Amino acid sequence: MSNVYVADQPETAREGRPSGRLLEVEDLRVEFRTRDGVAKVINGVTYHVDAGETLAVLGESGSGKSVTAQTIMGILDTPPGFVTGGQIRFHDKDMLQMSSEERRRIRGEGIAMVFQDALSALNPVFTVGFQIAEQFRVRRGMSRRDSKIRAAEMLDQVQIPNAKQRINEYPHQFSGGMRQRVMIAMSLALDPEVLIADEPTTALDVTVQAQIMDLLADLQRERQMGLILITHDLGVVADVADRIAVMYAGRIVEEANVHELYANPAHPYTIGLLESIPRIDEKGQQLRTIRGLPPSLLKIPSGCPFHPRCPMAQPICPEKVPPLLQLGPTRASACHFAEELVKRD
Amino acid sequence: MGRYVLRRLLQLIPVFFGATLLIYALVWAVPGDPFAGKCGERACPDSYVQFMTEKYHLDDPWPVQYVYYMGHLLTGDFGQTFGGREISEIIAQAYPNTLKLALMGLLIEGVIGLTAGILTGLRRNGFLDNLVLVSTLFLLAIPTFVSGFLLQFVLGTQFRIIDPTVAEGAPFWDYLVPGFVLASISMAYVARLTRTSIAENSRSDYVRTAVAKGLPQRRVVGVHLLRNSLIPVITFLGTDLGSLMGGAIVTEGIFSINGIGREVYRAIVTKESATVVGIVVVLVMVYLLMNLLVDLLYAALDPRIRYE
Numbered sequence: 155m156s157n158v159y160v161a162d163q164p165e166t167a168r169e170g171r172p173s174g175r176l177l178e179v180e181d182l183r184v185e186f187r188t189r190d191g192v193a194k195v196i197n198g199v200t201y202h203v204d205a206g207e208t209l210a211v212l213g214e215s216g217s218g219k220s221v222t223a224q225t226i227m228g229i230l231d232t233p234p235g236f237v238t239g240g241q242i243r244f245h246d247k248d249m250l251q252m253s254s255e256e257r258r259r260i261r262g263e264g265i266a267m268v269f270q271d272a273l274s275a276l277n278p279v280f281t282v283g284f285q286i287a288e289q290f291r292v293r294r295g296m297s298r299r300d301s302k303i304r305a306a307e308m309l310d311q312v313q314i315p316n317a318k319q320r321i322n323e324y325p326h327q328f329s330g331g332m333r334q335r336v337m338i339a340m341s342l343a344l345d346p347e348v349l350i351a352d353e354p355t356t357a358l359d360v361t362v363q364a365q366i367m368d369l370l371a372d373l374q375r376e377r378q379m380g381l382i383l384i385t386h387d388l389g390v391v392a393d394v395a396d397r398i399a400v401m402y403a404g405r406i407v408e409e410a411n412v413h414e415l416y417a418n419p420a421h422p423y424t425i426g427l428l429e430s431i432p433r434i435d436e437k438g439q440q441l442r443t444i445r446g447l448p449p450s451l452l453k454i455p456s457g458c459p460f461h462p463r464c465p466m467a468q469p470i471c472p473e474k475v476p477p478l479l480q481l482g483p484t485r486a487s488a489c490h491f492a493e494e495l496v497k498r499d
Numbered sequence: 500m501g502r503y504v505l506r507r508l509l510q511l512i513p514v515f516f517g518a519t520l521l522i523y524a525l526v527w528a529v530p531g532d533p534f535a536g537k538c539g540e541r542a543c544p545d546s547y548v549q550f551m552t553e554k555y556h557l558d559d560p561w562p563v564q565y566v567y568y569m570g571h572l573l574t575g576d577f578g579q580t581f582g583g584r585e586i587s588e589i590i591a592q593a594y595p596n597t598l599k600l601a602l603m604g605l606l607i608e609g610v611i612g613l614t615a616g617i618l619t620g621l622r623r624n625g626f627l628d629n630l631v632l633v634s635t636l637f638l639l640a641i642p643t644f645v646s647g648f649l650l651q652f653v654l655g656t657q658f659r660i661i662d663p664t665v666a667e668g669a670p671f672w673d674y675l676v677p678g679f680v681l682a683s684i685s686m687a688y689v690a691r692l693t694r695t696s697i698a699e700n701s702r703s704d705y706v707r708t709a710v711a712k713g714l715p716q717r718r719v720v721g722v723h724l725l726r727n728s729l730i731p732v733i734t735f736l737g738t739d740l741g742s743l744m745g746g747a748i749v750t751e752g753i754f755s756i757n758g759i760g761r762e763v764y765r766a767i768v769t770k771e772s773a774t775v776v777g778i779v780v781v782l783v784m785v786y787l788l789m790n791l792l793v794d795l796l797y798a799a800l801d802p803r804i805r806y807e
Contacts, residue, residue, distance in 0.1 A: 227711050228710075229707050229710050229711050231702070258715065259713065260713070261710070261711055261712065262711070262712045263713065266711070266712075269704065269707075269708060269711075271704065274703070274704040274705065275704045275705055275707070275708045276705060276708065277705040277709070277723050277726075277727070278705070278801070278802070278803055279726050279727055279730075279800070279801060279802060279803075280723075280726070288712075288714070288718075288722075289713075289714075292714055292715070292718060324803070326802075340708075340712070344713070
């Protein structure tokens with residue numbers, strides 16, 4: 155028991171860390187006030203990302219992974235979304251306490267975002283060159299001509315052939331994969347320290363997915379960015395991520411580095427996720443699934459939110475919310491039986 | 500693009516013949532005697548009736564008359580009224596007045612409608628939003644002749660701020676109130692269309708992207724949001740200009756504007772069939788050309804639309 159301590163005690167927890175974390179989310183709480191009631195979408199999410207590191211945030215739809223990202227970016231739709239607690243610290247400054255002007259300056263330069271569907275995320279009536287170049291013009295005060303040259307360079311960096319001609323084309327004239335490259339080029343234009351990629355490959359063909367992931371991984375390494383990769387695809391994560399945070403019902407249920415998580419998951423939900431990956435050697439057999447459905451965020455189950463679907467559920471589970479227990483220097487799990495899970499073979 | 504324009508222009512030909520034929524048939528079908536009351540208290544002398552009947556082929560069946568008429572029209576001759584006045588002259592005199600009225604109407608619905616729509620679209624459910632909602636409902640519900648007579652009476656005869664009628668050759672600004680009356684319903688429509696369009700687009704992904712890029716709010720709204728939201732509004736304004744230029748019988752009547760709408764009305768009442776057909780031909784052509792222009796404008800505004 156000696157190396158187990160409760161993570162949600164900011165004071166003690168911060169002591170051991172090297173100072174000057176790049177981006178830290180701490181105990182973030184967000185709710186959506188809808189006509190049907192209050193949906194608690196984020197219920198105390200804590201994670202961080204450092205320079206040169208890739209954090210994968212994994213979870214089903216509705217687990218709150220995208221909303222966390224939107225809250226960091228400050229593009230949460232308010233109403234209905236409201237931040238009700240927590241901190242988002244960028245270079246140790248809480249962004250939630252900043253003025254809207256301070257936050258705006260961080261967008262693009264400090265933290266940038268790649269969206270899932272580039273077709274709808276790019277403005278249909280402006281050329282891609284205009285949309286990239288306007289950042290240089292507005293944020294860097296560059297001339298029209300120089301910013302256009304820089305825009306072409308950006309397209310070049312994301313390996314779009316014929317960049318000089320293609321900056322004059324509109325988003326709909328690009329293929330899905332090329333469009334996502336444009337999106338990436340746009341997000342990297344101001345050389346951000348942190349890049350949030352929200353399911354960047356979900357809308358793409360499988361072959362193109364791999365190319366885009368490789369590109370993102372390369373750019374992340376070259377620029378030593380902190381990358382937050384939001385995904386529901388375990389296959390995507392394994393290659394590129396350093397650490398993984400698994401989210402369920404607006405909470406982090408497990409956090410670990412990639413090898414630990416794949417080799418020895420410490421939460422029944424993670425185990426379920428890993429088991430539901432289709433395997434070639436089990437061809438013809440029924441795919442494994444996690445029984446039940448993700449909970450409605452209007453009515454999150456009491457205690458551990460995963461207990462109605464959990465194969466290991468015990469009487470304590472609906473009673474008490476399991477805290478995110480630190481199981482080692484790099485890993486934590488929010489399960490009452492985390493230690494037993496880690497020890498098993 | 501060039502081929503598309505050419506095809507659209509060629510389509511004008513059958514529409515031209517169809518529209519003129521239809522109008523000709525309709526005018527011919529209206530009962531009544533074109534020479535009734537033309538010669539004062541007495542009936543017109545037989546010699547005059549006979550002369551006119553021959554001159555205008557009035558004894559021939561109407562399809563034959565139509566062919567005669569079209570023969571002249573295609574050489575640019577709109578014909579004469581029974582009184583001997585050139586119809587092209589009537590059109591040339593009346594059209595500038597109608598044009599002024601139409602442009603004033605467009606200006607009013609564009610400026611007021613767009614401003615109200617943009618402001619309310621950005622700040623939904625506020626005081627201004629509700630004010631605009633109620634006042635547009637009010638405008639939409641009031642027929643033109645009510646608002647026309649009301650404004651003419653209040654502003655023109657009670658307070659004497661404006662001339663109750665617009666004189667021939669009056670300056671553009673004299674058309675302000677008639678233009679407002681004519682455009683009021685469209686203006687309400689523009690305000691609502693703009694509001695809906697802005698509200699819809701402000702939730703779109705690309706606006707969120709623009710925010711995430713760290714652009715200032717005024718650029719997000721002024722460049723990214725507006726350009727997209729105004730596409731349907733501008734096309735509506737274009738189409739509406741087409742119908743505004745068709746003249747406005749009621750508004751021109753109330754304010755005694757010598758426009759195309761009044762001329763057409765007068766010609767219908769006096770059975771001047773050649774005048775009716777002539778004016779309608781011009782109106783149909785103007786409307787069709789305006790529609791073509793709107794379609795081309797649409798392609799210019801939205802790069803996703805390409806005409807093959």
